[in-house]
Amino acid sequence: MTAEPRAAALTIEGLRVSIGGHDVLHGVDLAVEAGRVHGLAGESGSGKTMTGLAVLGLLPHGSRASGRIAFGGRDLLGMPARVLDEVRGAKIAMVFQDPATSLHPMLTVERQLTEHMRHHLGVGGREARDRAAGLLAKVRIPGPREALKRYPHQFSGGMRQRIAIAVALACDPEVLIADEPTTALDVTVQAGILRLLRGLCDDLGLAVLLVTHDLGVMSAVADEVSVMKDGLVVETGPRGRVLREPRHPYTRSLLDALPVPPAGENSP
Amino acid sequence: MRSPLARFLVRRILTALLLAVGITLVTFVLTNLVPGDPVAANLGQRAVGDPAIVAQWRADHGLDRPLPQQYLMHLEGLLHGDLGTSQQSHRPVLDDLAESVPATLELAGAAILVSLVLGVGFGVVAALRRDRLSDHVLRVLSLVGISVPTFWLALVAFYVFFFRLQITPGSGRVDPGMTPPPHVTGLYTVDALLSGRWDALSSAVAHLAAPALVLALYTIGLLTRFTRSAVLEVLGQDYVRAARAKGLPGRVVLFRYVLRPALVPVITVAGLAFGSLLSGTVLVEAVFAWPGVGQYAYKSATTLDLPAVMGVGLVVGVVYLVINLVVDVLYGVIDPRVRVS
Numbered sequence: 001m002t003a004e005p006r007a008a009a010l011t012i013e014g015l016r017v018s019i020g021g022h023d024v025l026h027g028v029d030l031a032v033e034a035g036r037v038h039g040l041a042g043e044s045g046s047g048k049t050m051t052g053l054a055v056l057g058l059l060p061h062g063s064r065a066s067g068r069i070a071f072g073g074r075d076l077l078g079m080p081a082r083v084l085d086e087v088r089g090a091k092i093a094m095v096f097q098d099p100a101t102s103l104h105p106m107l108t109v110e111r112q113l114t115e116h117m118r119h120h121l122g123v124g125g126r127e128a129r130d131r132a133a134g135l136l137a138k139v140r141i142p143g144p145r146e147a148l149k150r151y152p153h154q155f156s157g158g159m160r161q162r163i164a165i166a167v168a169l170a171c172d173p174e175v176l177i178a179d180e181p182t183t184a185l186d187v188t189v190q191a192g193i194l195r196l197l198r199g200l201c202d203d204l205g206l207a208v209l210l211v212t213h214d215l216g217v218m219s220a221v222a223d224e225v226s227v228m229k230d231g232l233v234v235e236t237g238p239r240g241r242v243l244r245e246p247r248h249p250y251t252r253s254l255l256d257a258l259p260v261p262p263a264g265e266n267s268p
Numbered sequence: 269m270r271s272p273l274a275r276f277l278v279r280r281i282l283t284a285l286l287l288a289v290g291i292t293l294v295t296f297v298l299t300n301l302v303p304g305d306p307v308a309a310n311l312g313q314r315a316v317g318d319p320a321i322v323a324q325w326r327a328d329h330g331l332d333r334p335l336p337q338q339y340l341m342h343l344e345g346l347l348h349g350d351l352g353t354s355q356q357s358h359r360p361v362l363d364d365l366a367e368s369v370p371a372t373l374e375l376a377g378a379a380i381l382v383s384l385v386l387g388v389g390f391g392v393v394a395a396l397r398r399d400r401l402s403d404h405v406l407r408v409l410s411l412v413g414i415s416v417p418t419f420w421l422a423l424v425a426f427y428v429f430f431f432r433l434q435i436t437p438g439s440g441r442v443d444p445g446m447t448p449p450p451h452v453t454g455l456y457t458v459d460a461l462l463s464g465r466w467d468a469l470s471s472a473v474a475h476l477a478a479p480a481l482v483l484a485l486y487t488i489g490l491l492t493r494f495t496r497s498a499v500l501e502v503l504g505q506d507y508v509r510a511a512r513a514k515g516l517p518g519r520v521v522l523f524r525y526v527l528r529p530a531l532v533p534v535i536t537v538a539g540l541a542f543g544s545l546l547s548g549t550v551l552v553e554a555v556f557a558w559p560g561v562g563q564y565a566y567k568s569a570t571t572l573d574l575p576a577v578m579g580v581g582l583v584v585g586v587v588y589l590v591i592n593l594v595v596d597v598l599y600g601v602i603d604p605r606v607r608v609s
C-alpha cells in the first residue's frame with residue numbers, strides 16, 4: 001500500500017525519557033499523519049506507552065524528557081502545563097488501556113463527556129449535552145440520552161471503551177493516541193472497537209497513534225507500523241511491507257511468535 | 269417512584285432502628301452482669317444491715333423482679349421517654365442527660381469540626397507536595413499529634429495556658445457568674461447565637477477552645493495521615509491521568525477527580541475518630557471540669573447507679589449509630605456505586 005506524502009500531524013524527533021535516572025527512551029522518531037492509523041508495536045517495557053504519555057506531558061513523577069514533539073508548529077515538550085492544557089483534550093486526545101479505571105467511577109457519563117467540551121470549546125450546558133448524545137450515537141452506544149445519566153459501572157467493558165473514545169473525541173481533536181485500547185477487552189468486542197477507530201480515522205481525518213503489543217490488532221487497522229525495542233524505533237514502514245518483509249530481525253521474531261499469520265500478509 | 273438514594277436511606281434507617289433495640293438489650297444485660305451490689309453502693313452502712321430497708325429499696329427500684337421482666341419495664345419506660353430515676357441524684361436520668369449530653373456534643377462536635385478542616389487540609393497539602401519540606405514537617409507533626417496522650421496534653425495545656433500564661437479561661441463552659449444563654453439546643457455557642465447573647469458567645473467559645481483543641485489534636489494527626497495516603501493513592505489512578513489528558517485545569521482535577529474518591533476512606537476514619545473523641549472526652553472533661561456525659565458516666569459507674577449507667581450506655585450507643593448512619597449515607601452520596609448496584 002503506497003500513500004502520497006502528507007504533512008505529519010504529529011512528529012516526534014529524538015525523544016529521550018529517563019525516569020529516576022534510568023533511561024527508558026533513547027531517541028524515538030515517529031510521524032503520525034492525518035487520516036492514517038500509525039501502529040506502534042513492541043513488547044512490554046519497550047517504551048510504547050511512555051512515548052504516548054510523553055506527547056501529552058503525562059509522564060510519571062520524577063521523569064525527564066528531551067528531544068522534540070512537534071504539533072502545529074509548536075514543541076509540546078517545552079510547554080508549561082498551563083499552555084499544554086490548551087492542547088491536551090482539545091487538539092490531542094488519549095484513550096487508555098482499561099476503561100474500567102480510566103473513566104471516573106463516581107461521575108456520570110455526561111459529566112465526563114461534557115466538562116472538557118465546555119472548558120475548551122466554551123459551549124453551554126444544553127449544547128454540550130446535545131453534542132455528548134451525538135458522540136455516544138457516533139460510537140454506537142444504544143439510547144445515548146439515557147446513557148448520559150448513567151455511571152461507568154453500569155456499562156460493559158466494550159461499551160465503556162466506546163464511551164472513553166467518545167470522551168476523547170468530544171473536542172474534535174486532530175490526533176488520537178490510543179494506548180492498548182483493546183487489551184483489556186474480550187476478543188469478541190476487540191474487533192468492534194478497532195473497526196470504530198478505523199472508521200473515525202477515515203471519516204474525521206484523525207491522526208491515530210495506536211499503541212499495542214498485539215501484531216494481530218496492528219495488522220487489522222494500521223496504515224503504518226513502527227516497531228519499538230528497548231526504547232528505540234527499530235523499524236518503520238507501511239503495514240504490508242513491514243509485516244510481509246520485515247527488515248529488522250526483532251520484527252521478524254515478533255511475527256514468528258504469532259500463532260496465526262497476520263492479515264497483512266495476505267492483503268494485496 | 270422512589271429514587272435509589274431514598275431507598276438506600278430507608279434501608280439504612282431501618283437497620284439502625286433494629287440496632288438501637290439491640291443496644292438497649294446489651295446495655296441492660298451488661299449493667300446487670302456487673303459484679304457489684306447497687307444496694308451496698310447506695311444505702312448507708314446501717315441501712316444495709318436492715319433486711320426490711322434493703323427489701324423495700326429493691327422493691328422501689330424494681331430490682332426484686334425477674335430480669336426479663338425488668339428489661340421489658342425498662343423498654344416500656346424508654347418508649348415513654350422514661351430512662352428511670354438516678355439513684356444518686358434522685359432526678360430523672362433523662363433530665364441529667366439533657367444537661368450533660370449537649371455539653372459533650374458541643375465539645376466533641378467542635379473537636380471533630382476542627383479536625384476535619386485542619387486534618388483534611390494538611391493531608392491534601394502534604395500529598396500534593398510529596399517529599400518536599402512542607403510534607404515532611406506535616407508528617408512529623410501529625411505523628412506527634414497521634415502519639416501524645418490526651419490526658420497528659422489536657423493537664424499540660426490547662427497548666428500552661430490557664431495557670432501560667434492566663435490566655436485561656438479556666439474550667440466550666442462559661443465564665444463563673446455568667447448566666448448561660450436560654451436553653452434551645454443545649455449547645456451554649458449555638459444558643460448564644462440564637463438569642464443574640466454576644467457576651468455569652470465569646471465566653472462559651474473561649475471556654476470551648478482549649479479542651480476542643482486538646483481533644484482534636486489526635487484526630488487532626490490521624491486525618492492528616494489518612495488524607496495524605498488516600499490522596500496519593502487516587503493521584504496514581506488512571507482516571508486522574510485521563511482527567512489531565514483532557515486538559516482540565518488543576519483545581520478541577522483536584523476537587524472533582526481526586527478529592528471525591530479520596531474522601532471515602534477519610535469519612536470512614538472520621539466516623540471512627542468521632543467515637544474515640546467521645547471516649548476521650550471523659551479525661552478532658554475531668555481536667556477542664558466540663559460538665560459533660562463523661563463526668564456523669566464516671567460518677568454513675570463508681571456509685572453503681574444502674575439507671576444512669578444504662579442511660580449513658582444508651583445515649584453513647586445511639587450516638588455511634590447516628591454517626592454510622594451519617595457515614596453510610598455519605599458513602600451513598602459520594603459514591604454512586606453504593607446506591608446504584
